[in-house]
Structure formats: structure tokens, C-alpha cells
Amino acid sequence: MSRKKIVTFGELLLRFSKPGQLRLTQGDLFTSKYGGSEANVAVSLATQGEDVTYITRLPDTPVGHAGAMNLAQLGVDTSEVLYGGQRIGTYYFEPAAGMRAAKVIYDRSGSAYYDLKPGMIPWRKILQDCAYFHVSGITAAISSQAAEATFEALDIADELGVTICFDINYRKNLWKYEGAQPRETLSSMLSRCDMMFGDAIEFEWLSQHKQPPFTATDSNFEMQMKEYGEWFNELHAQYPRLKNWMMGMRNIVSSNHHTLTALLWTEGELLQAPIIDIPDVIDPVGVGDAFMGGWLHAINIFSDDKQKQLNYSLAAAALKNTIPGDFNLSTENEITDVMQQYDLI
Incomplete structure (x- = not known):
């Protein structure tokens, strides 16, 4: 039987913005939406009719479960989401207007995904019937242990003969941890991939x-x-x-x-x-x-x-x-x- 399932792996985020074109320094209300690069890919695939599973780590809180429920309502399989840690990662988005450029402010340090470590996710079980495994450079930018967990996933996917898809997704504002080497790390990940x-x-x-x-x-x-x-x-x-x-x-x-x-x-x-x-x-x-x-x-x-x-x-x-x-x-x-x-x- 041919493989059809697609698996994506990354951090689910809660996005905050002010209504309309307000700046982050204006007004009293924030609007919120769930997002994050690999979750976005999963939702896109599910909306187009694909069998897609999303892997992440979320806090075992109403906010974390609401994020998984949001994806599940859009057709994404969230049955393998790992729960633990203290908080969900967030970002603040100010849209562009006229000559004013868009602005993104990340708040991801100490998130449930930030504390992800190798061995936490049962990759052999998840990837055994997988056709494509999608990941991006953001997964390695959050923390050194999240980078190690990404390499673990890539190596197992490679061993199982899964086609590996990679999005560079270089975000210079995320590579904050001690010893971070973004070009070397992403180059090493790319050497394991089939599509980019x-x-x-x-x-x-x-x-x-x-x-x-x-x-x-x-x-x-x-x-x-x-x-x-x-x-x-x-x-x-x-x-x-x-x-x-x-x-x-x-x-x-x-x-x-x-x-x-x-x-x-x-x-x-x-x-x-x-x-x-x-x-x-x-x-x-x-x-x-x-x-x-x-x-x-x-x-x-x-x-x-x-x-x-x-x-x-x-x-x-x-x-x-x-x-x-x-x-x-x-x-x-x-x-x-x-x-x-x-x-x-």
C-alpha cells in the first residue's frame, strides 16, 4: 500500500494584533489567532483534502488544548500532539500601512515547545506510514534542545525512507540561545532533505x-x-x-x-x-x-x-x-x- 499521510512538525503560536490598522501601542483590545509556519502548512493541506498530522508540544492548559482543537476543527489530525510545559509561544503582529512596515515581536522563550527534547516524541510510530515529513528552520531557532529534537526527527524520517521537505524560514530574531549557529545548523538540516x-x-x-x-x-x-x-x-x-x-x-x-x-x-x-x-x-x-x-x-x-x-x-x-x-x-x-x-x- 502506498503511503499518503503527510506529517508537519513545529511550534503552534498564539498571534496577537490590535484591531484594524492600529499600532501595538494603541487601543485597549487585542485580537488573537492561532498560527505558526508548520501549523499553517498542515491547515493548508487539510483544507485541500490531504491526510495530514501535525506534531508539536503544547501546555496542558485550556489555551494549549484550544490551539489543538482549532487545528482539529480545520481537518488536521492532532492526536499525536504532546502536552507538557508551562506556556504557549506567542507573537505580536502589527500590519503594514502606507509607508509603515509590518512589525513582528516574538515571545517564545520558555514555551512548551522551547523545552522540547529528543526522545519525547515517538517518531518511529508517527512516521511509519508517512509519505512526506515537513519541517522548517524555525524549529531549530527556538532553543538548542528543540534543534536536537528536530535532528532526531529528520534522522528517523530519513531512515524510514520518508521524503523530507524543508522550508528555510530563517528568522534572525529567534536565534538567541548560546552557541547558536544558524547557517551551519540549517545547512546540516538541508543535507538531509529532498525538497526545499x-x-x-x-x-x-x-x-x-x-x-x-x-x-x-x-x-x-x-x-x-x-x-x-x-x-x-x-x-x-x-x-x-x-x-x-x-x-x-x-x-x-x-x-x-x-x-x-x-x-x-x-x-x-x-x-x-x-x-x-x-x-x-x-x-x-x-x-x-x-x-x-x-x-x-x-x-x-x-x-x-x-x-x-x-x-x-x-x-x-x-x-x-x-x-x-x-x-x-x-x-x-x-x-x-x-x-x-x-x-x-
Whole structure:
């Protein structure tokens, strides 16, 4: 029997913002939503009809259980969530407005996930019937013990023959613990992986190779494909196990006007998605996770067409910009409708 289950692993967060476009220093009320990169991918996959299990550690409190219930209501299997620790990790988000950039403030030290250690999660049981295991660089940035727990999961997934998917998700403000070495740690994780996603800024940081400029203000921008091809070839030489690389690119024309595209390097071939012009961005948080969730689902529905896999991922990510909160709640039909609208199918 072929494997179908997808497992994602990371920290579930509680996101706080002020209503509307208020700054964090204004007003008396906070709105809250659950989120976090790997949880976002899980919800995206479940909404598109995939069998997905999310692994994390949450406090055994009403707040922790509410987070798991929120994911379960959206179709994610949370039966293997580990409970323990003192608190849930949080972050505070102030949206962009006009010339004012968005702001993110993390409060994750001492969370239930921060104290996660190797041996706590029964990975062999969880991954035995798993087709894809998804994790990101954030899991290693929280604490040294969480990084060790991530390496444990990667090594067991590799031993069991699971396809490993990785999102660079480099967040420089998170690497606070003593002895943290983000580039070395993430490079070591990548060497164990089969598929990788990241935005162009993260690719540049990882490789120390300056990216060709993406300054599109509309869909007519011409990409420097020769330069991108040379860059991907360099990356593959550095990480030969990785046969599939997807790079998302966004240009912020204004706070609510973005352009979005992506490239897919797959076993020596470089594919380009069209540029989508998004003039009415509502919430850009989680767009990279929407790319990843779209990609994993597209592999199933367009198994023999890499270009459609790329285009579907782009359409999923574009739709996320229209949805408040971290989660991409777009169905397969809605995403394919966008593909038809933009001649992506």
C-alpha cells in the first residue's frame, strides 16, 4: 500500500494584533489567532483534502488544548500532539500601512515547545506510514534542545525512507540561545532533505550569493532566468541530495500592493511561474507556508506536470494574501479557479 499521510512538525503560536490598522501601542483590545509556519502548512493541506498530522508540544492548559482543537476543527489530525510545559509561544503582529512596515515581536522563550527534547516524541510510530515529513528552520531557532529534537526527527524520517521537505524560514530574531549557529545548523538540516522552499532573501542568506533583482511592479517584468539557473546549479552542487527547490519571490510595491512569482528547479530543469499582481493585499502572513502546502498537494494532483505543480503553488500563495490570519483556507477548487483566471493551467 502506498503511503499518503503527510506529517508537519513545529511550534503552534498564539498571534496577537490590535484591531484594524492600529499600532501595538494603541487601543485597549487585542485580537488573537492561532498560527505558526508548520501549523499553517498542515491547515493548508487539510483544507485541500490531504491526510495530514501535525506534531508539536503544547501546555496542558485550556489555551494549549484550544490551539489543538482549532487545528482539529480545520481537518488536521492532532492526536499525536504532546502536552507538557508551562506556556504557549506567542507573537505580536502589527500590519503594514502606507509607508509603515509590518512589525513582528516574538515571545517564545520558555514555551512548551522551547523545552522540547529528543526522545519525547515517538517518531518511529508517527512516521511509519508517512509519505512526506515537513519541517522548517524555525524549529531549530527556538532553543538548542528543540534543534536536537528536530535532528532526531529528520534522522528517523530519513531512515524510514520518508521524503523530507524543508522550508528555510530563517528568522534572525529567534536565534538567541548560546552557541547558536544558524547557517551551519540549517545547512546540516538541508543535507538531509529532498525538497526545499524559501524566499529569495533566504536563498541569498543561505548561499551568500547575491540574488538577481526582483522589482516587478506588474506582471510584465522580465526575469533574469540565466542568472537564476546558474545560482540553482551552484546550490545543487552544495546540496546534491536536494532534487527539488522552490523559490518564492515577492516585491512590495506598497503596503497593500504586492507582486508574486516563483521558480522551481527540479533535477536540472528550471521552471518559471508567471507573475501575479495582487493589488489588494489583506494579510501577507503565511504566504510561504501557502506555497509549501500548495506544492505538496500539487504533487498529488499534477504528478506528471512540474509546471502545473509550480503554478498551483503560486495560485495558492496568491490567494493567502486575501485571507486574514496565518492560515490559507483556500480549497483545491478555489486554487484551480485562480489558475484558470491567470492562465496557469
